[in-house]
Amino acid sequence: MPDSIHLTVATVVPRDGRYLMVRESDGGLEVINQPAGHVEPGETLQQAALRETLEETGWQVRLTGLLGFSHYRSPRNGKTYYRVTFVADPVAEVPGAVLDPDILAVHWLSHDELRGSGQLRSPLVLSDIEKHIGNIFYPLDFICNISGDY
Secondary structure, eight states: OOOOEEEEEEEEOEETTEEEEEEEEETTEEEEEOSEEEOOTTOOHHHHHHHHHHHHHSEEEEEEEEEEEEEEEOTTTOOEEEEEEEEEEEEEEOTTOOOOTTEEEEEEEOHHHHHTTSOBSSHHHHHHHHHHHTTOOBOGGGSOOOOSOO
């Protein structure tokens, strides 16, 4: 059977030397991840990143750059993930926001805390944080959204 392919987005949101992260349930395991999820039909990558960040953390953010495009095949489930990661500034925490049911907690964690956690959802989590620390990102207009008939 062919590998399952998934297009996902993630958002790296820094504030005061810490990063907006979620503790979530993934197949019975508790793991740490950036706000992330699948792109829904009809959504742009940017819309998906903003939606997933709000749904998973209760935070509204402003996208400021593109960290990159990653490929990862999970040895645990055999799925291949193509992930577009954005960097964003926190704007406001939404009072009373209802989070996705898989989200157990929202945290602001430092790079050192993430490196030492041993509970990251995938190697992409730390890789994206380190890209941000290294100032490796691209302008948002790197992604071209075209709609309508051709």
